[in-house]
Amino acid sequence: MNMPAGMPLAEWQPPEVTMHFSINLLAWLLVGAAMGWLVSRLVRLRGRRPLLLNMAAGMIGALLAGLWVAPLIALPEQVAPPPSLDAMAVTSLGAVAVLVVVDGIWLWFRRLH
Numbered sequence: 360m361n362m363p364a365g366m367p368l369a370e371w372q373p374p375e376v377t378m379h380f381s382i383n384l385l386a387w388l389l390v391g392a393a394m395g396w397l398v399s400r401l402v403r404l405r406g407r408r409p410l411l412l413n414m415a416a417g418m419i420g421a422l423l424a425g426l427w428v429a430p431l432i433a434l435p436e437q438v439a440p441p442p443s444l445d446a447m448a449v450t451s452l453g454a455v456a457v458l459v460v461v462d463g464i465w466l467w468f469r470r471l472h
Contacts, residue, residue: 383425387450391421394454408465416461417454424453 395417399410429449 383446384422386447387421387425388418390447390450391418391454393417394421394451395458398455398458402462408462412461413458416457420454420457421450422453423457425450428453 392414395414396410398417399408399413425446429446432449
């Protein structure tokens with residue numbers, strides 16, 4: 360559900376859960392898990408951080424980006440299948456952003472011990 364121009368953020372309601380929204384939600388989670396795996400391979404994090412943590416962080420980032428960032432930047436309606444490429448790009452960026460934050464926190468905790 361896109362937010363109409365001029366609508367305060369406090370009045371915005373998330374899209375109602377339908378089968379089409381569930382398909383997009385599943386796609387966002389799969390993209391997030393794939394981005395977590397891909398980032399761990401590209402940056403060679405296998406020994407530094409568990410793969411499941413990377414995948415979970417990617418899924419959380421993709422979910423946050425798909426639910427809150429995509430409607431705020433006025434992407435087309437996100438409840439109709441198939442998931443749009445621009446929405447997948449936003450969820451990928453959200454996954455990478457959360458992975459960067461998790462990596463920073465992980466390194467900070469490692470330096471403390």
